[in-house]
Amino acid sequence: MQEDLTERKQKALDFLNSHLNAKLITALNSCVHCGLCGTSCQYYIALKEEKYMPAAKVDLVAGIYRRYHTFAGKVFPKLTGTHELDDETIDKMVDTLFGACTMCGRCVAHCSVGVDIPFVVRTGRMMLQQMGLVPKSIQSTVDAALNTGNNMAISKQDFIDTITWLNDDLQYEVNDDNATIPLNQSGVKMLYTVNPREPKFFPLSISAIAKVFYLAKESWTLSTDYYDITNYAYFVGDEEGARVITERLVNEAIKYGADTIILGECGHGSRAMRWEGPNWMKEKYPVKTITAVELLAQYIRDGRIKPDKTKITDLVTIHDPCNLVRNGGVIEEQRYIVNACCSNFVEMNPNREDNFCCGGGGGQLAMSEYNERRMKIGKIKADQIRATGAKIVVTPCHNCVDQLNSINLEYKLGVTIKTIAEIVADAL
Amino acid sequence: MTIFHWLLIAALVFCFVSCLRWFLKLIKQPKDYADPKGSVADGVTFSCTKAMLPTHKESAYLHLPTYIAGIIYHIGTFTSIILLLLQLIFTNFMLPYTGNCEMGDGTSCFIFSSNWTFVVYLRLFFAVALAVSSLCGVAILIKRFTNKELKALSNIDDYLSNIFVTLFQMFSAIVMVAPYSTWTQPALFIMGTILFIYMPLGKLRHVIYFLSARYQLGAFYGKRGVWSMKNKKH
Numbered sequence: 001m002q003e004d005l006t007e008r009k010q011k012a013l014d015f016l017n018s019h020l021n022a023k024l025i026t027a028l029n030s031c032v033h034c035g036l037c038g039t040s041c042q043y044y045i046a047l048k049e050e051k052y053m054p055a056a057k058v059d060l061v062a063g064i065y066r067r068y069h070t071f072a073g074k075v076f077p078k079l080t081g082t083h084e085l086d087d088e089t090i091d092k093m094v095d096t097l098f099g100a101c102t103m104c105g106r107c108v109a110h111c112s113v114g115v116d117i118p119f120v121v122r123t124g125r126m127m128l129q130q131m132g133l134v135p136k137s138i139q140s141t142v143d144a145a146l147n148t149g150n151n152m153a154i155s156k157q158d159f160i161d162t163i164t165w166l167n168d169d170l171q172y173e174v175n176d177d178n179a180t181i182p183l184n185q186s187g188v189k190m191l192y193t194v195n196p197r198e199p200k201f202f203p204l205s206i207s208a209i210a211k212v213f214y215l216a217k218e219s220w221t222l223s224t225d226y227y228d229i230t231n232y233a234y235f236v237g238d239e240e241g242a243r244v245i246t247e248r249l250v251n252e253a254i255k256y257g258a259d260t261i262i263l264g265e266c267g268h269g270s271r272a273m274r275w276e277g278p279n280w281m282k283e284k285y286p287v288k289t290i291t292a293v294e295l296l297a298q299y300i301r302d303g304r305i306k307p308d309k310t311k312i313t314d315l316v317t318i319h320d321p322c323n324l325v326r327n328g329g330v331i332e333e334q335r336y337i338v339n340a341c342c343s344n345f346v347e348m349n350p351n352r353e354d355n356f357c358c359g360g361g362g363g364q365l366a367m368s369e370y371n372e373r374r375m376k377i378g379k380i381k382a383d384q385i386r387a388t389g390a391k392i393v394v395t396p397c398h399n400c401v402d403q404l405n406s407i408n409l410e411y412k413l414g415v416t417i418k419t420i421a422e423i424v425a426d427a428l
Numbered sequence: 429m430t431i432f433h434w435l436l437i438a439a440l441v442f443c444f445v446s447c448l449r450w451f452l453k454l455i456k457q458p459k460d461y462a463d464p465k466g467s468v469a470d471g472v473t474f475s476c477t478k479a480m481l482p483t484h485k486e487s488a489y490l491h492l493p494t495y496i497a498g499i500i501y502h503i504g505t506f507t508s509i510i511l512l513l514l515q516l517i518f519t520n521f522m523l524p525y526t527g528n529c530e531m532g533d534g535t536s537c538f539i540f541s542s543n544w545t546f547v548v549y550l551r552l553f554f555a556v557a558l559a560v561s562s563l564c565g566v567a568i569l570i571k572r573f574t575n576k577e578l579k580a581l582s583n584i585d586d587y588l589s590n591i592f593v594t595l596f597q598m599f600s601a602i603v604m605v606a607p608y609s610t611w612t613q614p615a616l617f618i619m620g621t622i623l624f625i626y627m628p629l630g631k632l633r634h635v636i637y638f639l640s641a642r643y644q645l646g647a648f649y650g651k652r653g654v655w656s657m658k659n660k661k662h
Contacts, residue, residue: 022454023644029450030641032634033586035578036487036494050580059581072585072629080630081583110486112498113638114475114645275652278461329465329653353654 005131009085012127013068020069023116024123028065030115031058037117040110042356043100046377054107054117057096060089061124090133097124098135099370102361102377103235104322109353118362126237134236138366141232146241149248150228152196159224162199163206170210181210184256185221191258192220192292193229193249193273195266195398202398205265208425212296215428216304220262226252229269230399231277235363239280246277253287260288262295265419267321267397268361271328291324293396293420297333300340300424307341307427316342316423317390319381319404320355321397334396337420341427346388356380358395360403375410378403382411396420432617436516439624446628447636454640457647464651471650474657475642494571497564504561505593508600511554512620515603515613522547522607551604558601565594585630593632596623 033055038044043052050056063083066073073082083089103118111117128134134142145151150159160183167181182188192213198205213220226248233241253261263270270291278284299305318338324330331352338345348355359378364370381404385393393404393415404417418426482488488495515521569590572578599616606612627633649655 021458022456022640023458025450025453026637026640026644029637030634032631033578033581033583034487034494034498035575035581036491038577039490040486050577053577053581055581070629078584079588080585108645109479109484109649112485112487112495113634114479114641116641116644116648275462278463279459282461284461284463326654327652331654353649 008131009090012130013064013085015127015130016065016123017069019123019126020065023119027058027116027120027123028062030113031055031062032113033059034112037107037111040107042102042104042106042359042377042380043373046379047100047373051092051096052100054101054111057101057124058115058117058120059083060093060096061120061127064089064127085127090128090131093124093128094133094135097121097128098138098363098367100373102322102357102359102364104357104361105326106322106354106356109326121362122235122237124237125235126239129237134238135367135369137368138232138236138363141363141366142236142238142241145228145230145232145245149226150196151230151232152200154196154199156224159199159227162203163222166203166207166210169207170214173207173211174214176214179210179214181206182221183224186255187257188221189219189258190221190260190262191249191253191256192222192227192262192264193269194222194227194264195230195269196228197398197402198264202401202419205398205419205422208419209264209292209421211425211428212299212305212421216299221256221258223252223256229264229266229273231269231272232363232366234268234272234276235366242272242276243280246273246280249273250277250281250285250287258287260290263289263291265292265396265398265421267323267325267328267400270330271323274328291328291330291333291396293324293330293333293337296420296424297336300337305424305428307424309339309341309343309427311427312342312392312423313344314342314391315344315346315389316392316394317346317348317385317388318351319348319358319385319393319395319400320352321395321400322355322357322361324396325355326353330396334394334420337424338394341423342392346390348384348388356384358400358403359407360399365399365402374403375406378407379411382407382413385413385415386411390415392416392418392423394418394420394423430614430617432614432621433516435621436512436617436624439621443624443627447633450633450636454636460651462651464653466650466653466656468647468650470657471648471655472643472646474650474655475646478657479646479655480642494568497567500561501564501568501593501597504558504564504597507554507561508558508597511600511604512616515616522551522604551607555601555604558597558604562594562597562601565590565597569594588626589630589632592619592623592626595619 037054041054063081064085066080067077067082072080101121103121105118107117141151144153163181163183171177171179231242231245233245249261263273274289316338318334358381359374364374395401401417408415478484572582596619599619603612603616
């Protein structure tokens with residue numbers, strides 16, 4: 001058993017060694033331990049412990065790098081505060097890299113140097129993944145996605161049944177017996193993807209987007225095999241798993257002749273598919289990708305749908321999902337949509353790329369062992385929402401919706417959480 | 429040329445070769461296959477300009493005294509290094525002109541040395557400025573010793589780096605006020621030698637990695653269309 005662990009540690013060190021490119025070398029050598037990043041991290045702000053400072057998280061991985069890859073670290077390990085990859089270090093890595101970081105990246109732009117902290121955290125997670133030390137809860141989510149095609153292991157029949165029911169709902173909603181939610185339809189322009197939470201818990205968000213597509217006369221389809229936009233393999237540092245999940249969606253689009261994949265309202269899924277996926281596949285996609293938010297904004301600009309902003313008069317605010325906004329560049333589109341659909345809109349402060357994470361990112365929602373921490377850091381978001389006085393919080397990410405619903409209950413905010421598609425559908 | 433000159437030159441060569449080695453490893457960037465939404469060049473420009481200002485960085489505007497001390501400290505460090513190199517090259521650097529300073533007789537002099545008053549005031553300016561930057565270094569060191577969070581984060585290298593650089597600046601300041609003393613310049617050269625030998629071993633190598641980090645940061649946000657010089661909201 002001990003020998004097995006030693007082998008696994010060596011595997012992790014070999015992994016680190018093989019991934020030392022310019023980007024990682026830079027990130028591992030740049031932190032100067034100024035400690036100013038703490039005030040940009042919600043874990044440190046909420047929990048006030050040194051171990052939650054972004055620099056401390058970076059140092060866990062950088063310390064291992066220094067120990068095994070620098071002259072000073074090899075000869076004078078104490079001088080530069082190196083870390084042996086021993087059980088104590090590993091325990092700390094699991095606890096803070098998985099359990100105390102949403103990889104939101106808020107610390108990065110505010111870092112005095114500009115260290116890509118989430119990138120280092122992800123590298124640490126990759127090393128843990130190499131050692132088979134990913135928390136079981138999130139690993140089971142990844143396994144479900146890889147084994148069944150979606151992270152909630154929804155059976156094909158259950159998915160079809162749900163969509164069939166939603167189809168009836170759509171026909172009633174738009175008063176057209178020919179309205180459909182297309183399944184496995186070839187020759188369409190776009191393949192739509194969803195977060196499995198939608199068919200499982202929030203089917204009305206699929207109804208909402210279907211209504212929008214119907215009114216915009218979009219040529220689209222859902223696939224019953226691979227529709228899951230989420231990619232938790234990205235969060236656990238399983239690059240091969242992440243590649244498989246990405247490739248499936250690309251192949252599915254090709255199979256149905258779609259030239260575009262619509263990235264459903266999921267922050268990390270959109271980021272993984274749009275920005276990371278091509279690098280896992282080591283090639284440019286043969287199809288285009290567009291986020292649902294960008295597409296809906298385009299519909300409104302082009303006049304393909306005409307929302308009536310007088311239908312929504314409650315004060316509305318936007319929560320910016322980190323992976324879509326700060327890490328994905330979709331910043332103004334959701335504001336354009338909400339302003340077109342709602343008569344009263346107020347910004348959260350801070351907002352856009354400076355926004356705080358809801359607390360559910362980085363796979364936190366899938367790691368029940370850290371629920372208590374997740375709810376504590378959620379207070380920052382709760383305070384932000386409360387300060388706006390809004391009655392409706394709109395966010396283009398189903399993971400954020402889940403976390404916002406949780407903090408809505410925990411901190412008694414009394415708000416309604418909606419996705420972008422839902423707010424658009426409400427205004428049509 | 430004294431033994432102190434040669435020691436310093438050896439340390440500089442060691443430091444330069446080490447830095448060059450790291451720099452060469454940073455040239456080849458990993459290929460990014462994702463289609464851009466914005467401009468890498470624009471993002472990098474933003475990263476190296478506006479993004480570093482107190483108006484944009486929490487590490488600056490939430491910690492303004494530390495930020496200002498850090499800026500002054502770094503300016504002092506680079507100034508001290510430039511002054512050291514000039515003293516290494518010009519034997520009579522910033523010494524008042526004595527009339528026998530001619531090229532070819534084993535001495536050389538700096539262009540400003542023909543004006544006594546100017547040189548004295550210039551020396552005084554540098555002495556005061558470097559004294560201030562040294563004090564900033566001391567303040568940062570005290571903060572590292574006394575701040576609970578910072579102390580937990582720090583290792584021996586963090587303290588040593590701070591001490592070496594601060595002493596280096598202090599010696600630079602002393603040389604400015606006491607140019608004729610027999611010990612000041614050798615002491616500065618010894619301190620410079622220690623500093624340049626130590627630089628590749630510890631965190632001081634961020635002199636190279638800082639630039640790379642700013643580039644990476646700007647490239648990331650620039651390509652994704654998050655950071656742009658044209659964005660009015662910035």
